[in-house]
Amino acid sequence: MKLLFATDLAEPRSVTDQIQRLALKLEAELFVLHVHIPTPTTPLGVDPLSGFGEVAYALYDPAVEESTVEAERHDFDTFVKDRFSMTVRPALHEGDPARVILDDAERLDMDMILLAKRRHSAIERMLLGSVTNTVAREAKQPVILLPIHEEKS
Numbered sequence: 001m002k003l004l005f006a007t008d009l010a011e012p013r014s015v016t017d018q019i020q021r022l023a024l025k026l027e028a029e030l031f032v033l034h035v036h037i038p039t040p041t042t043p044l045g046v047d048p049l050s051g052f053g054e055v056a057y058a059l060y061d062p063a064v065e066e067s068t069v070e071a072e073r074h075d076f077d078t079f080v081k082d083r084f085s086m087t088v089r090p091a092l093h094e095g096d097p098a099r100v101i102l103d104d105a106e107r108l109d110m111d112m113i114l115l116a117k118r119r120h121s122a123i124e125r126m127l128l129g130s131v132t133n134t135v136a137r138e139a140k141q142p143v144i145l146l147p148i149h150e151e152k153s
Helices: 013-025 062-083 097-107 122-128 131-138
Strands: 002-007 029-036 042-046 053-059 088-094 112-117 143-147
Touching (some): 002 013, 002 097, 013 029, 013 112, 013 143, 029 062, 029 097, 062 088, 088 097, 097 131, 112 131, 131 143
Parallel strands (some): 002 029, 002 112, 029 088, 112 143
Antiparallel strands (some): 042 053
């Protein structure tokens, strides 16, 4: 059995502990996926040198993108090392998270997709959409949603 856990690296340890216990009980191979969202090119309506408007520039600095990807890789590697004592198959990809998760699940012939689910307000869902909702709606495999309960201070 193959399980795909897609992470945004913000899940509490209780969620990753549950995922690891499930994978061990099922004697499953655990794939851990994190999707890096590429830095968008930012269009400017003002020329940064002259200050005049009506000149659209697109700012993109490859060095910034490269350092962002390196930081993301470091954070992901640290997350996997800190959270899982069992052998996992980690993967860091770039793109639209829902699409990458669905594509990887299909390409790797996953038996199940595991996702952590946060509570979002109606406005957040409307403005941001939901990777979890998209994956749960479009996946061909069963999807298990693990709730994230806010820690009370």
